[in-house]
C-alpha cells in the first residue's frame with residue numbers, strides 16, 4: 001500500500017496555549033517522540049511506500065522535544081532514502097535556525113502579526129518554507145489584510161478552526177484562479193509560478209488523505225485516528241467509517257511585480 005506521506009508525531013505538554021489547538025490538554029509530561037527503535041522500525045517498514053516523512057506534533061511542538069531527537073529522526077529518514085523530510089513548527093528560535101537547513105520543507109504556523117514578526121526576525125531563506133495558518137474569528141481581519149501573503153513565501157495552507165467550523169469567518173481568498181486539489185499531495189504546491197494557497201475545509205471534504213502516523217506512545221495509526229481522537233470536536237455523532245477528513249481547495253495568486 002502506498003501512502004501520501006508518513007508522519008512522526010511529538011506529544012507532551014506544550015507551553016503555548018493556542019486556542020485553536022486540536023491537541024490541547026491531551027499531552028502530558030516532557031515533549032517527546034516515540035522511542036527511537038520504534039521510529040527506526042516505522043521508517044524501515046514504510047520505505048518505498050511513500051517519498052515523504054513529516055515531523056510534526058499532536059499536543060506539543062516538535063521543537064520542544066530534547067535537542068537531539070529531531071536531528072536523529074532526520075538522519076534516520078535520510079538513511080532510508082526518503083526523498084522529502086518536512087518539519088512542522090510554531091516555534092521561532094535558534095533551534096528553528098539550526099534544523100531548517102536539514103529539512104527539505106519547513107512548514108511554519110503563522111497565525112497573527114506577532115507570529116509573523118517572530119518568524120521574520122529569524123531571517124531565514126524562504127525557498128523551502130510553507131506557511132500554515134488556522135483561520136479563526138480572532139485573526140480573520142488580519143488575514144484579510146493580506147500582510148501574511150506579502151511575506152515572500154510561495155505556499156500557504158489555511159485551515160479552518162475545528163472549534164469554529166460552522167462559523168462563517170468572512171475570509172477572502174486573494175484574487176486568482178481557483179482550482180481544486182482532491183488528494184493531499186503536491187499538485188498545487190510544486191508550482192513556482194506564483195503563490196499557492198490551499199484552503200482546508202473540514203466540513204466540505206470528500207476525500208481522505210492516505211497517511212500513517214507514529215504517535216509518541218509508539219503506536220502507528222492512520223488518518224482516521226485523528227477523528228477518533230477528536231471525534232467530539234470534529235464530527236459529533238458520525239460513525240468513524242463515514243468520516244471525511246481532507247480536501248484542499250487551492251488558489252494561485254500572482255506576486256506583485258512577477
Ligand code: SF4
Pocket residue numbers: 014015016017018020021022023024057058059060061090
Ligand atoms: S504550539 Fe502547537 S501544539 Fe502548542 S498549543 Fe500551539 S498549536 Fe498546540
